[in-house]
Amino acid sequence: MSDQYRDQKQSPNGERPTPDPLLIAEAAAAFNDRSLQLFVLPTEKCNFRCTYCYEKFDVGRMKPSTVQAVKAFIDRRIEHLDALSVEWFGGEPLLGRPVIFDICEHIQASLANFPTVMYGGSMTTNGYLLDEGTATRLIGLGVRSFQISLDGPPDIHDQSRIRADGSATFSAIWDNLETMHNSDLDFEVRLRLHFTPGTAPNLFSLIDLINSDFGEDSRFKVAFKAVSRLGGENDHKIELFSRPAELETMAAFQRHLRNEGQLITHNRYDPQICYAAKPNSFVIRADGRIAKCTVALYDDRNTVGHISEDGRILIDNRKLQTWMRGFKSLSLAELGCPLHSLPRTDDVQPP
Template sequence: MSISADSSGHTKEAFQEELLASFSDDFLHLIILPTEQCNFRCTYCYEDFAIGQMDPSTVQGIKRLLDRRMDGLQRVSVSWFGGEPLLGRGVVEDVSAHIAEAAARRPGLGYEADMTTNGYLLDLAMAEKLMPLGVRTYQISLDGPETVHNASRVRANGGGSFQRIWNNLLSIRASKLTVRVILRVHLAPDTLPYMPDFLAQVRDTFLDDERFSVSLRPIERMGGPNDESIDVLSASERVRIIEDLKAVLSNGPSTSRETGTMDVCYAARPNSFVIRANGNIAKCTVALNDPANSIGHLLPDGTLQIDNEQLTPWVRGWARRDEDSVRCPYVGMPRSAPPLLQISSGPRSRADARS
């Protein structure tokens, strides 16, 4: 029996499964920005920090939206983003407690939450407070050993950030918390010489604990003010470099293989929405200032006011069976004006939301 496949090697059945999952009414994914302020000023950051903490009417709107939808859901997933979400931890705790209590009254409802955080405020006490509220997966970026990391992941006051983040990670490592920590290690041409030793240190410190994993990600030009001065790895180099560094992490030849699963960006899924701190609804956490990324607004009563003309280009890949558009709908998006930024068309997922 033969199984038809597209040019990427994925079966038509796999595409159909992803299509059904993305349009399903029994799943809701919200990427929530409790604040768009940040305590860091990373050299490659693309955000402008123009919006502050989420206003109470938007917090109310999120709760009401979930109250309206939960009885019809099998699963709800929340991704906390920013800015730095832990600067808005009051909002995180308030909304998370509301969801956790509602989920507890619905035994058939699955609830999961993750957070993209710089890790500076994620001490053990904070992780312990958030775990019973459902926040149990964290993505934390590291740019290399202390001197390398501190040169690019700079605090807003100009200070370094590495040692406190590392100590927070060690505290979680020493705890018995049932959390997952994804260490997103950024790669750039000028930091590659430091990476083998640093990754060996990460491996020996954390990777014997199944709660920790590493994701190797090249730095990208994402539309920030320093884009012209950012040196990035060429497309031809990336696969080889990443495979070599994976071998360091595994302490032997890399055994990584393509899984054959489709890469689907959250922005391509009709049941995934970005809720900004001012209540505006977007699809992508990178192109925040592009007018094409503004698809509606959340009202205090929980109503999602969606502009279907703005939404349609983000989900066009499904009707066209275009895996490139499903992988990253922002790349190649039809528009009358040029995009405000250029981003690569590499695999993107919820865990790839920020460089």
């Protein structure tokens, strides 16, 4: 959920706030059938066992038949598109590198026939397997934006972002970041720095380290995210900030960034409408199920269909409309996080 929805208030007379022009533009874009956003999970396995993770890792690598279905779906749609966004997610997506390379090569071949289509490829990865060869190949295939999370300096990070065998991860991730920094590759790395009330004081030294190594490199950005409870088995152990304390802590991090050098803060426009609410955005899971949200993977309401072998996405429209209900209610909360207060499917009246 975007932070602004937690702070949203009604007007004194209880009326719904008037949507701003950016929201209206977003809503119009969400219904543009010439734009398509896909989140593809090549595998739902992971080589990490982060202490706050919500995933179960019970679906393995995407089967060849599903890979072919994804490629067929792209073939069906691409000639009708002005814009295509493919975001690789997991699990850890780089455990499914053959799947990624196969689909990305197919996309590039398709784009050659439709050069006017604007294409963006990105990946959320833990960074452990993002070595020089992998990064070079991905960037060459149009995957140029990477989000990588760090939880603090090495001694803090290696307590929460650990490998499945319990070993440390910071050093390998940092080596890969250094290799990318020393290259002339065209990319953007968004370093997402996680913090809790207990680890926040340690984040300043990580900011200093990032600034020292990458502060002059405009390809690196940084953003801050408080750890939240997303349904994992350790949720009860996660210490949470109050909203005012979280904002105060983030402001302190921002001041430190400004005071300590040239590190560029990642500060792009924060969408008001979640991808999960948009009718032109879908999650393709490793087993071919179609979902709307990358967090609610184990909620049956999130499975809105499946992809057929011939590349058609077969949708349960009754389920789908529960995710899109914010466009009818014009509730900023439902548009910003449709998972919040998502109704049971049997509570939804047929159209």
